[in-house]
Amino acid sequence: ALCMFLLQVNEPRVAPEIFAPLSVLALAGVLLVAAGLGRRGRAVCAIVLASTLCTEVATAYAFTALNRFRPVPALAHRIRDLQDEASPEPALIYRAPIHSLMFYLGRSTEVARDGDEFRRHMGDARHGFVLVLEKRLPALREAAPEYTFRELARGPELRLNFRRSVLGQGPSSRDLLLVGASLGGEFPAAWDLPATDSPDPGSAD
Numbered sequence: 252a253l254c255m256f257l258l259q260v261n262e263p264r265v266a267p268e269i270f271a272p273l274s275v276l277a278l279a280g281v282l283l284v285a286a287g288l289g290r291r292g293r294a295v296c297a298i299v300l301a302s303t304l305c306t307e308v309a310t311a312y313a314f315t316a317l318n319r320f321r322p323v324p325a326l327a328h329r330i331r332d333l334q335d336e337a338s339p340e341p342a343l344i345y346r347a348p349i350h351s352l353m354f355y356l357g358r359s360t361e362v363a364r365d366g367d368e369f370r371r372h373m374g375d376a377r378h379g380f381v382l383v384l385e386k387r388l389p390a391l392r393e394a395a396p397e398y399t400f401r402e403l404a405r406g407p408e409l410r411l412n413f414r415r416s417v418l419g420q421g422p423s424s425r426d427l428l429l430v431g432a433s434l435g436g437e438f439p440a441a442w443d444l445p446a447t448d449s450p451d452p453g454s455a456d
Contacts, residue, residue, distance in 0.1 A: 379431070
């Protein structure tokens, strides 16, 4: 419960999926307390419980430090800055393991795995926003050659991988790009605006 409270204070708009494992940990803590009511094993239960709570608190505070390795909230804010408020352009994810864009953007998004799906989700729109890993941008250009793509923003994404993060075998982060797609090569004038600072995660849109 303390961990979830700290998360709400430090990151009020964190995706709700994170609270499921934290709830399991909280339940485990309650069971440990119940098991430790007897004399036998009380010290062991107290040590395990204290260690678990310290780990949860440290993890909650780490969310703030790791914000810059969570690019989706900032890229969603950039989309909100640039989109047409009267008729928002489509927002797509191209071959990237991203599941939280809809949450942070506050509207529906689509996932495209190839050129045909990209065209279908774009529909009649002449402009759209696409989240794509930097290494897959050439494949996107090849899959939809009739579209012109322009980078609008980017952010590093942390890759929690033992081989990369601990053994140093390869980079431990990769760049996620926000690109604008244009059918015809002309981009809205608003897309030339400089990026603004992301608001506090708890502020209302």
